[in-house]
Amino acid sequence: MTMLKSRVVSASLLALFMAAGSSQVLAQQASQPQAPQTAPAMQTSEISDKKLEKFAESLDQIMEIRQDFTAKLEKTGDPAEAQQLQQQANEKMLETVQNNELSIEEYNAINQAVQNDPQLRDKVISMIQS
Known part of the structure; x- marks a missing residue:
């Protein structure tokens, strides 16, 4: 049972991880419209x-921010408020990425590397x- 629970948690984290990575690209695009859409992947080494x-x-x-704001978005019916x-x-x-001493480019590059390296x-x- 513990093995099953571990796999479920890992699968859930992976799904949230993938979604969180794409959201961060959106955040970069919103704050820096001239920035490239994707960062080059870093080598694992x-x-x-x-x-x-x-x-x-x-x-x-x-992931916590996404959960919080997803709940808020589900409660609103106003498109302007949702935006x-x-x-x-x-x-x-x-802000979270920057507070953790990473640039958006570093975060996105690591995200891409992690997605490509099991x-x-x-x-x-x-x-x-x-």
């Missing part, structure tokens, strides 16, 4: 453990779960 920990901390906090809530969520996610992804999931 280029990512220090400290940067990966900062990424995992950011991702964990971003304002989305902007607030994007700003908060951007071992790196497992390491991030483990960091978030601990």
